[in-house]
Amino acid sequence: MREAASGDPARRGEGTGYLFQNRKAGLGSVFDMDPRIKLALQVMCESRVRDLTVADVAYEVGLSASRFEHILKDSTGQTFTQHKRSIRVRQAKRLLQDWHLSLKQIAYLTGYSSPSSFSRAFRNSVRRSPSQFRMTIVR
Numbered sequence: 001m002r003e004a005a006s007g008d009p010a011r012r013g014e015g016t017g018y019l020f021q022n023r024k025a026g027l028g029s030v031f032d033m034d035p036r037i038k039l040a041l042q043v044m045c046e047s048r049v050r051d052l053t054v055a056d057v058a059y060e061v062g063l064s065a066s067r068f069e070h071i072l073k074d075s076t077g078q079t080f081t082q083h084k085r086s087i088r089v090r091q092a093k094r095l096l097q098d099w100h101l102s103l104k105q106i107a108y109l110t111g112y113s114s115p116s117s118f119s120r121a122f123r124n125s126v127r128r129s130p131s132q133f134r135m136t137i138v139r
Helices: 035-046 054-061 065-076 080-095 103-109 115-126 130-136
Strands: none
Touching (some): 035 054, 035 065, 035 080, 054 065, 080 115, 103 130, 115 130
16 A cells, blocks of 8 residues: 655645545545546445446446456545445435435435335444434534
8 A cells, every 4th residue: 555645635634524534544635546536436426326336436437347446445445335335324414404304215315225224324334323313413
């Protein structure tokens, strides 16, 4: 893995605000990232995550699925599945602010097949249930 340079924003402690930055692994900032991976992450954030596959994203950036997974993991420290899960959780957090949406609706809007699988994934990531998270949001 590449060692971050002293001029690197990650090395100086300046965060990029991106979830996938992993300083402990010696990874650089999002600014140093392979442009194909930047594009892939953008595609993942902008598309319906439920229907997204590794092959779809790899095709969008001109790589084989296998090569894309290797470059993604090397660049970000996370797998495709981990990125997909974090995008879904971010979307869910945003949707949970809308008190008119039920948890069941949010589960389906974020690509989960059932409210129970949504709740389990959300709890594993956020360490609170979706209902508990929603209650902490100021109305």
